[in-house]
Amino acid sequence: MTTNISPTCRYEIRPPFLFRWEESQQAHVLLYPEGIVKLNATGGEILKCCDGRTSVAELIEQLARRYNASDIDAISKGALNFLEVSHGKGWIRAKA
Template identity: 45%
Template sequence: MTKRVFNAESVPLLALGYRFQWEPMQDCYVLLYPEGMVKLNPAAGEILKRISEKQQTVGELIAELKVAFDGADLDEDVYQFLEEAYVNDWIRAE
C-alpha cells in the first residue's frame, strides 16, 4: 500500500496559481489557473469549496461534509480525492 500524503491532521490548501470559483456559464465549480480551467464534479466542488474558504484539518473537513451530507460515510472518498488533487498539483499539504 502506498503512503498517503494526507492524514486527519493534515491541512490541505489550494496550490499557488489556482483560483476556485463558481462558473455560471459552466454551471459548476471550477479551478482556474494560468493555462486553463478544470471543471469539477459536484463532490470535488464541495471539497475544494471548503478547502478554499478556510484552513482546517482533513478530519475537520470530513466532519463538516458528514454534517452537510447527513452522516454519509465518505472518509475514503475524501482521502482518495485529496490524493488525486495533490498528484494533479491542485492542492498542497500544510
C-alpha cells in the same frame, strides 16, 4: 497514490490555480493559465474546505453533515481519494 494524508493535515489551493464558482458552467472550477477544470458537486465541496484552516478530519465531518451520511467510512474514503488525486495533480498543497 503515495501521499500520506493524516486527519490533522490542512490543505490549500496551490498557485497558480484559482478556485471559484463559475456561473456559466453552473459548477465550481479550478482555473489555471493553461485551462479550466470543471468539478462535480462533491469535488467542489471538498476543495471549498481546502482553505488552509480546515483539517482533513473537519472536512470529512462537514461532508458527512452536508450529505446527511451515516457511513462515515465511505465519505472518508472518497474524500481522502479526492485529496490524494488533487495533491498528485498539484491542485492543492499542505499548509505548513
